[in-house]
Amino acid sequence: MAKVGRTTDGATPVELTDDAIQAFEARFAGPVITPGDPAYDETRALWNGVIDKRPAIIAQCTGTADVVEAVALAREHDLSVAVRGGGHNVAGYASADDGLVIDLSPMTGVFVDHEARTVRVQGGATLGQVDRETQLFGLATPLGVVSATGVAGLSLNGGLGHLRRKYGLACDNIVSAEIVTADGQVRTATVDQNDDLFWAIRGGGGNFGIVTSFEFRLYEVGPELPTLFIWYHGDDAVSVLKAYREYTKTASRDANTIAFTYAVPELDEFPEAAWGEPAVILFGAFDGSVADADAEFTQLKTLADPIVDFSDTLPYVALQSLLDEDYPDGLRYYWKSVYVDDLSDEVIDHIVRTHGESPSALSTVDIWHLGGAIADRDPDETAFANRNAPYMVTYEANWEDPSMDDDNVAWGRTGISDLRQFKGVAGAYGNFPGFDEAPGDLLFGENYDRLVEIKTTYDPTNLFKLNQNIVPRGASADD
Numbered sequence: 001m002a003k004v005g006r007t008t009d010g011a012t013p014v015e016l017t018d019d020a021i022q023a024f025e026a027r028f029a030g031p032v033i034t035p036g037d038p039a040y041d042e043t044r045a046l047w048n049g050v051i052d053k054r055p056a057i058i059a060q061c062t063g064t065a066d067v068v069e070a071v072a073l074a075r076e077h078d079l080s081v082a083v084r085g086g087g088h089n090v091a092g093y094a095s096a097d098d099g100l101v102i103d104l105s106p107m108t109g110v111f112v113d114h115e116a117r118t119v120r121v122q123g124g125a126t127l128g129q130v131d132r133e134t135q136l137f138g139l140a141t142p143l144g145v146v147s148a149t150g151v152a153g154l155s156l157n158g159g160l161g162h163l164r165r166k167y168g169l170a171c172d173n174i175v176s177a178e179i180v181t182a183d184g185q186v187r188t189a190t191v192d193q194n195d196d197l198f199w200a201i202r203g204g205g206g207n208f209g210i211v212t213s214f215e216f217r218l219y220e221v222g223p224e225l226p227t228l229f230i231w232y233h234g235d236d237a238v239s240v241l242k243a244y245r246e247y248t249k250t251a252s253r254d255a256n257t258i259a260f261t262y263a264v265p266e267l268d269e270f271p272e273a274a275w276g277e278p279a280v281i282l283f284g285a286f287d288g289s290v291a292d293a294d295a296e297f298t299q300l301k302t303l304a305d306p307i308v309d310f311s312d313t314l315p316y317v318a319l320q321s322l323l324d325e326d327y328p329d330g331l332r333y334y335w336k337s338v339y340v341d342d343l344s345d346e347v348i349d350h351i352v353r354t355h356g357e358s359p360s361a362l363s364t365v366d367i368w369h370l371g372g373a374i375a376d377r378d379p380d381e382t383a384f385a386n387r388n389a390p391y392m393v394t395y396e397a398n399w400e401d402p403s404m405d406d407d408n409v410a411w412g413r414t415g416i417s418d419l420r421q422f423k424g425v426a427g428a429y430g431n432f433p434g435f436d437e438a439p440g441d442l443l444f445g446e447n448y449d450r451l452v453e454i455k456t457t458y459d460p461t462n463l464f465k466l467n468q469n470i471v472p473r474g475a476s477a478d479d
């Protein structure tokens with residue numbers, strides 16, 4: 001029976017015969033999963049329950065040779081290609097209707113060189129898998145704040161975590177990467193080798209090829225870190241956020257904090273009287289001593305009468321998975337972000353008011369404190385351009401009921417677009433992209449033209465287009 005795929009222009013059906021698939025299976029070491037396979041539905045599922053794509057083939061790679069074979073198949077049959085790392089991108093870039101998913105999720109090797117203070121990480125590993133291995137040696141590299149997130153997608157688009165102000169973005173700590181480019185070549189990218197590619201993958205996303213492994217720089221971290229996790233009543237949200245703004249102006253680089261609005265969950269660890277009421281939460285960690293953390297965070301713990309204060313000293317790996325249960329697989333999500341120069345009274349009012357209008361009690365509006373090491377680099381030092389804003393605001397719409405999809409997406413989308421009317425609100429973060437709607441100039445700023453040149457060199461036919469796409473010269477976005 002013939003299998004039907006779709007060409008890279010997304011429109012023309014293409015026939016893949018059983019013979020073609022069998023020939024591919026003979027060259028490919030990992031599982032090849034097609035519709036009808038008992039594992040098909042489980043394998044095609046992504047973290048975001050809104051996304052329900054039905055690929056023609058899922059090629060589960062066991063190593064670089066499999067990735068090369070999968071890229072060759074895509075080129076031979078002009079298939080639409082999606083690349084899957086951890087499968088956690090909110091826009092669902094990791095799958096393609098009727099296309100080929102090059103799935104790196106079996107490639108989770110993590111190899112620490114504790115003397116050189118580096119770690120090599122395969123392209124399908126999650127944050128938790130990296131932290132587990134590096135913490136054996138009391139080391140860590142800056143990644144994100146939820147352990148199931150894929151290292152590849154996160155790092156290629158930036159990567160903001162609990163060490164960002166001290167050691168920079170995840171992409172700032174990439175020392176080298178092995179990449180399979182669209183022509184099937186396996187290339188190494190470092191500061192000395194394919195330096196254009198090395199520049200581009202540090203913030204330019206999955207546009208330039210499939211990263212089979214990264215090498216990251218490591219730092220001494222933990223094994224325990226003092227944390228901040230205090231919940232205030234929603235009635236105090238405006239005054240707490242204004243005080244938070246003042247705090248961030250002189251905050252230590254050892255301190256990485258986020259302020260967010262949320263509804264108090266109906267859980268035993270919260271006073272029942274507060275269940276369901278709006279709250280504002282200050283959350284973060286301090287990479288230093290308990291005494292120094294106390295000196296830093298006490299001012300944030302005395303802003304009003306708290307609902308509850310969970311601040312504690314935690315193992316780094318526990319901190320890295322503290323929020324995991326808030327983001328289960330298969331729930332429905334729409335996340336979008338913007339950078340903010342000034343957390344003005346108007347911006348704070350907007351955040352608090354619009355949070356109150358959310359159709360779902362699971363949704364949050366998050367203010368990430370940035371700066372520090374992120375801003376030490378010039379915006380053109382790597383492809384990641386938005387380095388100078390001290391804050392990023394993210395609307396995280398999280399909900400259960402599919403019939404409420406439109407309302408929740410509209411809430412997140414409008415929250416961000418209305419925020420853009422305020423002074424000093426600009427840009428967008430590639431890892432919180434909405435549903436594929438952030439134009440390149442918002443993401444890449446002045447770096448966009450150089451990225452187009454590098455894309456044209458390494459992927460002239462736009463084989464890797466299911467991402468924050470940079471269209472190569474001579475191609476059109478619809479090709």
Ligand code: FAD
Binds near residue numbers: 085145327
């Ligand atoms: P996937 O969905 O697998 O891939 C997304 C895209 O990345 C692919 O389409 C492809 O373009 C590219 N890609 C993936 N793997 C490769 C590869 N090996 N080679 C080349 N391209 C590849 N971001 C932060 O910065 N900080 C956070 O703290 C944070 N927390 C998060 C928490 C949760 C629960 C979730 C869902 C997301 C979070 N994010 C965070 C956003 C996250 O960085 C992005 O969703 C990111 O895309 C996830 O990477 P992934 O590999 O899981 O993505």
